[in-house]
Amino acid sequence: MISPRLSILPVLALLAAPALAAPSRASGPAAEARAIDVELIACGTRHSMSSWTDPKRGIGCGRDVVVRWLNEIAARTGGRLKVVVDKYQTSGPRTGNVAVPMENVYAVLEGTDPLRRKAAYVVSGHLDSRASDVMDTKSDAPGADDDASGVIVSILSAEALAAKPGGFRGTLVFAAVAGEEQGLLGARRLKEWLAEQGYQVGGMITDDIVGATNGSKDRRPRVFSEGGPDGVDSPGRQMARRLDELAGPKRVRLVFRRDRFGRGGDHIPFVEAGLPAIRITEPLENYDHQHQDIRVEKGVQYGDLIQYMDFPFVAEVAALNQLLLAELAAAPAPPKSALLTGAVTPSAKITVEAEEDPGRKGFEILRRETTDARWHLLRTVERPGEIVLEGTSTDNEYFAVRSVGRDGRRSLAVPCVAPPPAAPPAPAKPPGR
């Protein structure tokens, strides 16, 4: 599951350790993933407008499963994880434009550093499921993959990261949200809740349909990132690149698109707010097993059923999430700004602005050909301020800057952009009047 190249990193050894699980538990992340899936499926349906109060059937039963797992993890990891059930009212075309009650579950691992505590790194899956008719609250909708798999990734990540001695500088939030199928309603609420708590989102991952490989030879999960206003760069794109650097291109497949063609997910409210957010999805989807009533037609089994799940793959996706979340939550903040000047001169100039941070060793100046997908290191500097790239044109490459911690952890890259235009001079008074 973890490549030999990476298994030498102490952090991964730690993240992969199932040692904190009580001996009676399913052992190892893949077995745990299966155990959680079985419990979520047993709720029959997790439609967002099914029952929130019936302990046996409906989305409230699903919420109880998540809360119980997270509370057990919190107890086993010394109580540092705080479990929150966020109840809210929401509406949209897929609630009949009527306000309905929904609930999200969050486990919060508060950051240890007052400088970085208000930066939140968020992993989310959606608790709700659906049958063929998106308004059908009654039929079975096991959602074994869509999206019990993403909820499982949040839970496994909470378990691995809450166990890290000393914690992280930034805050980690492990979420299971409702209302995705009704129009990303729970993710919108998650974004609002984070703001209400005073957090700035340093990075958000939605894991949605990360449970099956459907016979794909390429077992790498797809990591979707949006191009941003210029079609080239966005904070989410920097997140995707960082994951690719950490895990290597043999473990992730970057897709430079907001989402699958013509489709969407819970990262979108964050992307639209200009925040760093990505979507992770399995390599090859089987549409017979998504958003389908359970039935057999012409010998074909339809339905999002557990027999199509690949639990070692779910565990691998969880490990990838943990790799990125741990890096970003331990790293210094990204630079506040990185401005590029020096057009029509022989040397590009980059001006970096950043908060004081004793945990920061310096900055990396990154470059890439305009046709390249990945950054390359150009040079390192210790201090913010102006950096002159002698004999380097502003025109032929893209540049970015990121912070590097004393422990080698790296922030998201901040692309170098032109300074904002100066305010135009006040119009001169027309002469002779």
Ligand SMILES: [Zn+2]
């Ligand atoms: Zn989904």
